[in-house]
Amino acid sequence: MSRRPSHPVRLLASALAAGALLTTAACSDGGGSESASDTAAEQAGVARPDAAKQTPTGSPSAPAALTEAGAKAALITEADLEGGWNQVQDADKWRDRLLVGKVDVAAFLTAKSSATDCQALLDALYDDGLLGDPSGPSALTGFEQGDSRLLEQVAGYDRAGLDARLKWLRTLPDTCDEFTATGSGGAERTVQVTEASVPDVGDARAGLRVSVQGDADGGPATLTLDIAAVRVDTSAVTVMGGGLDGGQTDSVAQAVRQGTERLKTVLDGGTPSPQPTTMD
Numbered sequence: 001m002s003r004r005p006s007h008p009v010r011l012l013a014s015a016l017a018a019g020a021l022l023t024t025a026a027c028s029d030g031g032g033s034e035s036a037s038d039t040a041a042e043q044a045g046v047a048r049p050d051a052a053k054q055t056p057t058g059s060p061s062a063p064a065a066l067t068e069a070g071a072k073a074a075l076i077t078e079a080d081l082e083g084g085w086n087q088v089q090d091a092d093k094w095r096d097r098l099l100v101g102k103v104d105v106a107a108f109l110t111a112k113s114s115a116t117d118c119q120a121l122l123d124a125l126y127d128d129g130l131l132g133d134p135s136g137p138s139a140l141t142g143f144e145q146g147d148s149r150l151l152e153q154v155a156g157y158d159r160a161g162l163d164a165r166l167k168w169l170r171t172l173p174d175t176c177d178e179f180t181a182t183g184s185g186g187a188e189r190t191v192q193v194t195e196a197s198v199p200d201v202g203d204a205r206a207g208l209r210v211s212v213q214g215d216a217d218g219g220p221a222t223l224t225l226d227i228a229a230v231r232v233d234t235s236a237v238t239v240m241g242g243g244l245d246g247g248q249t250d251s252v253a254q255a256v257r258q259g260t261e262r263l264k265t266v267l268d269g270g271t272p273s274p275q276p277t278t279m280d
Helices: 036-043 067-072 110-125 158-173 248-267
Strands: 086-088 138-145 149-156 178-180 190-196 205-216 219-233 233-242
Touching: 067 149, 067 248, 086 219, 110 158, 110 178, 149 248, 158 190, 158 205, 158 219, 190 248, 219 248, 233 248
Parallel strands: none
Antiparallel strands: 086 138, 138 149, 149 233, 178 190, 190 205, 205 219, 219 233
């Protein structure tokens, strides 16, 4: 496994190289309407009660802002995963050479912008930018299970930028269904992007499965990554799992459930339990 510790990253990797780091429905905000009694009162010249006084006393308060300590506390542990995953200390150095390549723009005959999106996906997987740069605290952890790896990141973001990024991720199975990328040595890689289901947790989510077919160590190899991202208010949990042995659909789903629950607990001012609250 080759590593490039000079480039800090937060990505998942296969056994060949250090790892590569990755939700579908979004929620919408509803608006209230003015009642008939309020309208009548205004027409009669009676002032409406102050809006703050009309707010129900039992309304939930907004989640607290994510802190550095909170981001670390929200990270999953070995207890949150089944299947013999072992936590590692160098997940920030994981990278995978199969994710390095230039997209063949000429192959996109009708939509050159699609090539730009596909290149952005590859770059984001390699450089830890699937949800853009965090605007708040960020923490990550990684686990190994044989030749497979799983990485989780918890971070705070700008809300508008985060929603836009999740929306972009959901378009990629259409715009980047299958494309070719060329590595630095001229070797071609076939990349396939499909939609992946994500547990119905959090406020919004997106999921992808990305497979890269190429050559590694003198022979054919396929890197498969299962990716899930979940927004909770202005924070997000991103989980990626897989490797040369295939994806890690079940483990990624489990990590997303546990990670989202831990993040919600932190944002509500609590401390996550050392034992998982739900296990499949």
